[in-house]
Amino acid sequence: MTNYSPDTFSETGFVSLSVKGGTEHEFMTITETVDIKVGDKDIDNINTLAGGRLVKFNPQDISEITLEAYAPEVVTTSSTAGSAGTGFADLIHTNTDVTQPISMVNDRTRQKVRCVIMWTTDTSVTKATSATTGTNAAFRVTFINGYVTQYNEAFTDGIKKATIKMRVPAFDKSGTANITFESTDGNGVLPAITAYS
Numbered sequence: 001m002t003n004y005s006p007d008t009f010s011e012t013g014f015v016s017l018s019v020k021g022g023t024e025h026e027f028m029t030i031t032e033t034v035d036i037k038v039g040d041k042d043i044d045n046i047n048t049l050a051g052g053r054l055v056k057f058n059p060q061d062i063s064e065i066t067l068e069a070y071a072p073e074v075v076t077t078s079s080t081a082g083s084a085g086t087g088f089a090d091l092i093h094t095n096t097d098v099t100q101p102i103s104m105v106n107d108r109t110r111q112k113v114r115c116v117i118m119w120t121t122d123t124s125v126t127k128a129t130s131a132t133t134g135t136n137a138a139f140r141v142t143f144i145n146g147y148v149t150q151y152n153e154a155f156t157d158g159i160k161k162a163t164i165k166m167r168v169p170a171f172d173k174s175g176t177a178n179i180t181f182e183s184t185d186g187n188g189v190l191p192a193i194t195a196y197s
Helices: none
Strands: 013-019 031-037 043-047 053-057 063-069 113-120 138-154 161-168 179-184
Touching (some): 013 031, 113 161
Antiparallel strands (some): 043 053
């Protein structure tokens, strides 16, 4: 069996974000960095009288995804699935303004968000939720039922840069996993991911 995986994934990556029940947008063209911190599955120990140790398992911590991007607009106004994302404020607040000029105020609404990130050698892929083809390698992580908890804008490097942070619990209230890891060395294909509804 041939391994088609590259030594590293360093050139082509895709980032897809969508509010639950909303339109999926691709943010790969403006995203500069991706930082994924999967929640720790930590342990403690209980010291016994005779000097032994009992292991106590702690629930898995919240995962965090941080993106740095050059967003030219406040929000993404396109309602076409798979279109390029141009702004992030509508992920932390709700937005009803889709006509130029955009005006948006902060609110108390919390929206569930999905983030899909994929690196692949497949040059036919155009979004993180796409299926891979042929003998192409890929690595994909999908986070669902998360919340964007931080949205910042900065001009500290002489260019306007947005930073968003999304936090995702390991499981939903029924115990179903919110995080999926996938990869292929080219001897199989990753399936397409359906809309987040």
